[in-house]
Amino acid sequence: xxxxxxxxxxxxxxxxxxxxxxxxxxxxxxxxxxxxxxxxxxxxxxxxxxxxxxxxxxxxxxxxxxxxxxxxxxxxxxxxxxxxxxxxxxxxxxxxxxxxxxxxxxxxxxxxxxxxxxxxxxxxxxxxxxxxxxxxxxxxxxx
Amino acid sequence: xxxxxxxxxxxxxxxxxxxxxxxxxxxxxxxxxxxxxxxxxxxxxxxxxxxxxxxxxxxxxxxxxxxxxxxxxxxxxxxxxxxxxxxxxxxxxxxxxxxxxxxxxxxxxxxxxxxxxxxxxxxxxxxxxxxxxxxxxxxxxxxxxxxxxxxxxxxxxxxxxxxxxxxxxxxxxxxxxxxxxxxxxxxxxxxxxxxxxxxxxxxxxxxxxxxxxxxxxxxxxxxxxxxxxxxxxxxxxxxxxxxxxxxxxxxxxxxxxxxxxxxxxxxxxxxxxxxxxxxx
Numbered sequence: 001x002x003x004x005x006x007x008x009x010x011x012x013x014x015x016x017x018x019x020x021x022x023x024x025x026x027x028x029x030x031x032x033x034x035x036x037x038x039x040x041x042x043x044x045x046x047x048x049x050x051x052x053x054x055x056x057x058x059x060x061x062x063x064x065x066x067x068x069x070x071x072x073x074x075x076x077x078x079x080x081x082x083x084x085x086x087x088x089x090x091x092x093x094x095x096x097x098x099x100x101x102x103x104x105x106x107x108x109x110x111x112x113x114x115x116x117x118x119x120x121x122x123x124x125x126x127x128x129x130x131x132x133x134x135x136x137x138x139x140x141x142x143x
Numbered sequence: 144x145x146x147x148x149x150x151x152x153x154x155x156x157x158x159x160x161x162x163x164x165x166x167x168x169x170x171x172x173x174x175x176x177x178x179x180x181x182x183x184x185x186x187x188x189x190x191x192x193x194x195x196x197x198x199x200x201x202x203x204x205x206x207x208x209x210x211x212x213x214x215x216x217x218x219x220x221x222x223x224x225x226x227x228x229x230x231x232x233x234x235x236x237x238x239x240x241x242x243x244x245x246x247x248x249x250x251x252x253x254x255x256x257x258x259x260x261x262x263x264x265x266x267x268x269x270x271x272x273x274x275x276x277x278x279x280x281x282x283x284x285x286x287x288x289x290x291x292x293x294x295x296x297x298x299x300x301x302x303x304x305x306x307x308x309x310x311x312x313x314x315x316x317x318x319x320x321x322x323x324x325x326x327x328x329x330x331x332x333x334x335x336x337x338x339x340x341x342x343x344x345x346x347x348x349x350x351x352x353x354x355x356x357x358x359x360x361x362x363x364x365x366x367x368x369x370x371x372x373x374x375x376x377x378x379x380x381x382x383x384x385x386x387x388x389x390x391x392x393x394x395x396x397x398x399x400x401x402x403x404x405x406x407x408x409x410x411x412x413x414x415x416x417x418x419x420x421x422x423x
Binding site: 011013014074080083088089091 | 155172173174175176179180182183186187190295351352353354355356357358388389390391393394
């Protein structure tokens with residue numbers, strides 16, 4: 001079995017943002033040479049997510065606004081304390097929780113060297129604590 | 144808007160050229176976050192509505208054997224940021240060359256002020272050994288950003304950061320502009336008293352030690368002292384500072400805005416006072 005791992009980065013520009021990474025994932029699949037297998041997309045952070053949805057701005061806005069409604073910033077979070085290992089306050093519990101709701105990964109099959117996905121499915125990197133330079137992995141497994 | 148208190152310690156472009164800096168940031172400055180491209184710093188400024196950030200190094204050569212960014216690195220960042228940074232210098236206060244180094248940083252590198260940290264540089268602000276350095280700053284016409292109050296850096300002491308230790312300096316040099324960083328927290332009443340008595344003293348809002356920015360700024364400026372003290376009496380001496388990247392500047396801007404100052408006071412706190420303090 002062939003295993004191909006690509007480490008990719010993205011500069012996010014706002015506190016919350018959905019970034020379409022579908023083309024980047026397809027490119028890694030093509031570069032991998034894998035004809036039949038699966039591709040995993042995994043974020044490397046705890047205040048980001050990977051999700052799949054229809055790639056239109058209204059749904060991106062709805063996703064962000066729903067995450068904000070489900071996890072408001074101003075609640076009484078235990079994380080709002082000094083973190084000596086970080087040298088700063090943990091003021092971003094809501095960012096961690098919003099990221100958790102989107103999940104950290106997604107997976108698609110590969111057939112005849114192509115990503116198999118629905119026509120409206122878009123792969124998103126979800127920023128919940130930006131702006132920051134972020135990293136994610138695309139791992140292709142197969143033959 | 145001007146943020147008078149930031150530390151550009153996580154800028155990737157500088158770290159890539161200095162193989163010791165990540166260790167210094169972790170072990171000496173005590174910050175665990177990852178390095179980021181300069182663009183991230185500038186995006187945080189944009190997000191917060193900050194036009195200009197003052198960036199500070201700390202020269203702790205005598206006490207730690209390191210500099211948390213050199214003056215040359217600060218000057219390099221100022222050049223890279225296209226007018227969005229104002230650089231302050233830092234010199235080793237225990238060095239016989241401190242005054243000359245400061246003059247070089249101002250005249251040759253174009254830095255606009257002096258950053259001192261009694262905590263990590265291990266001195267007492269009222270020690271007369273420092274007075275020649277203060278006089279050099281006065282001669283150069285530059286202000287001093289003096290760390291005050293609690294320090295996050297490992298193995299540092301709070302006592303020598305008491306703002307009252309600045310009183311003899313403020314009294315002896317009435318034309319020397321000094322900012323009591325972090326509002327001298329927890330000695331907020333003492334800082335307010337010093338500002339009331341010495342018009343050459345300033346203080347910045349970059350204090351966040353417990354809870355959230357919203358909660359802690361309310362506690363400090365609408366609890367430890369009433370907001371009216373700043374609104375009515377100290378509005379010409381209080382400056383916005385965030386302490387980025389120990390906290391995102393946008394969160395601190397919002398917390399200070401939520402104190403409900405009048406438009407006139409906000410204009411001073413978020414810009415006018417910093418312009419006068421720095422001399423721009």
